[in-house]
Amino acid sequence: ARLREDLPGACARGELAVAFQPVVSLVEQRIVGVEALLRWRHPELGEVPPAEFVPIAERAGVIGELQRWALDQAARAAVALPVLHAPLRLGVNISASHVAARTLVGDVAAVLQCTGLAPERLILEITEATLMAGTDDIAVDVEALRLMGVHVALDDFGTGHSSLTHLSALPIDVLKLDRDFVARVDRDPRSRALCESVIAIGRALGLDVVAEGVETPAQLGVLRGLGCGFAQGFLLSRPLRLSELTELLETGA
């Protein structure tokens, strides 16, 4: 109840922030993107994880506002980041209800316009469950976003029920391999086989595959051996504040 009451004003009170977790190319061996992750520092309760407050925001009907703010902040940050080789890509998580509310296309267009972020740099991370709910409305919106040049990632891939046939029909550019599979990739033959198939499917469909939640060199080694293109996780970098990310890029990590 406390969170539900405090959330609507949290943005205006400056309690929200966006953290950025680097995404690394395993081929180029450098940071090629970041995932924006919303943070709420409650004045009394401390850090509230998004897994807790995003569902509350959805039920309270303030997810649209929250999401617009996060998109705007993340895009502003992205255009101001130092460019080393190529401009970093920016992943932003989009919740199911925001997609369902049908304001996403307009919201994204407005943010691109206001910040000058190139659409090709933006990757909307949408979960398998949301995309698979696949009503025609959602398909129309996602198609409109891709026509604008924006990329779409299937987030938490492996946790839903996409069949291969269905996957090839989805309007996506990136597969994010769920960290549940990555966690045991170096120890459990089944996890390894699953990761191997996802990477192979990605290659067959021309999709980038990003392994999430990489925590150990052993996991990274196996994923690299399987031909996984990209990775993120605590081993490579935890989510960083903008100042930390800028410093990391400037000191050439």
Ligand code: G
């Ligand atoms: O950072 P953390 O691991 O606590 O994030 C937990 C979950 O919160 C992730 O599943 C992520 O997709 C979600 N999340 C983080 N930031 C945002 C955001 O800006 N919008 C939405 N809808 N979800 C987010």
Ligand code: G
């Ligand atoms: O659902 P989504 O993939 O958007 O969630 C990303 C979340 O995963 C973020 O909240 C981030 O803090 C968390 N995360 C990032 N790297 C790791 C990791 O290596 N291990 C674990 N357990 N969580 C991670």
Ligand code: MN
């Ligand atoms: Mn994500």
Ligand code: NA
């Ligand atoms: Na994910």
